[in-house]
Amino acid sequence: MLTVSNLDAYYGDFQALFGVDLYVDAGETIAIIGSNGAGKSTLMRTLTGLTPSSGDTIRFDGQVLSGQPAHAIVKAGLAMVPEGRKLFPSLSVEENLLIGANPGRDGLWNLDKVYAMFPVLSERRNNAGTALSGGQQQMVAIGRALMSNPKLLLCDEISLGLAPIIIKDIYTAIPQIKAEGTTIVVVEQDINQALSVADRVYCMQEGRVSLTGRPDALTREEITAAYFGLEKEDA
């Protein structure tokens, strides 16, 4: 479904991604893990067109996405839950969700379905989005992305800054979303959380993919080494 080949990307003048290769098959849940500054967020921004990319390094469902503007990429069926949630402060919870439907793609997801998955949002639908707790805001951000009925949902650091019990709540939504047929990529610093939902994992380090495989086929040592950039014999 998504193929990234030999992708370079820049964060300002600084090269943040070096020849990244990865693929995502339809129906999979993929985890991308890595420490701060490993290039995960730049990869997400590049996939969604917020950071420019060139050539035909990003292909999605047979279309070349590299070089396309962000609004066209969303319409092609790729949605993102951005790092830091990025709700619109002057919009209510319901308006934040409704604006997610703006790309106008048909599908299963609508207001009722998002409220069924996160009932607390229905109770607070008229509150300002940013007046909610961190966990509830994260639910709005996930719901907003789903409202565009994406084929591929990118979740950037959805556990960041949340209490462990809230993270557990949020992560119970991932299998539900997957069950509806949406392919998911989660980007995480929290390795355990990411591995618990992932079919395959990519570990990134200093802008490169340092390890990839199925969670059950990788040893703890291999993951730690790839995550922190240690040589295997040191780990």
Added chain:
Amino acid sequence: MEWINAIVQGVLLGGLYALFATGLSLMFGVMRFVNIAHGDFIIIAAFAAFTLTSLTGMHPLATLIVVAPVLALAGYANQRLILNRTLGKDILPPLLVTFGMSVVLQNLMLEAFTADSRRLQSGALETASFQVIDGLSIGVLPLLVFLVAVAVIWSLQRVFYGTGVGRLLRATSDDQTTVKLMGANNAHIFAIATAIASFVVAIAGVFLAMRTNFDPSIGPARLLFAFEAVIIGGLGNLWGTLAGGILLGVAQNIGAQIDPGFQVLFGHLVFLAIIAVRPEGLFPRIKA
């Protein structure tokens, strides 16, 4: 009674100032963009209406049917073709480009219409008035302008808070990057904001031309009044802009009551006092 009269006339004048200011407020709110040529576009609308009435003999109010949509379309095109290219991290290019536009527009109008002072003749409407109480009468035209200003702001609020386009405009005002992830093309959203602003500019220009004399050079002063109304009212709040316009109008009329030479000065002094005490304006909704 003279003072009450000055205040009431000031409130009505404030409606016209609010019309000047609404477009400026809207463009700043959505894209943090200050259009230095805003006042000159108001005068362009005035001359467009003047030309139409001279050529066809139509009533000044009727010219709005043509002038408002034409200006809205021109605003859309101007934003997409020129102004969007000036937007970015640097705040200077939009200021310089619209300043240049202001100079060019004034000179084009001077070439086309000479420096003569004009006025749109609106017949009986111009002089019609009714007496409220002894010593206080209200002109029908100033009242009409005020009511239209209220109606315009009410309608814009409905658009912003009740439609999908309004939601996108507010979201764009909040966060120009994240809104792209909602499938919004910023270039198009910005141009829609400018089109709506230009529609209101047309209404402001036609009413200005019906209420007072105008010539190609008076745009910048209208920009100044619009600025003051927006800043007094607080950024991002259209009802605040109306309040700002009213306060400015009342201050000017009180100044004129003391001495006719004080009219404009008093408006500026009130503006100065307000930004000294509340730099964010009276009813701000967004941060600069």
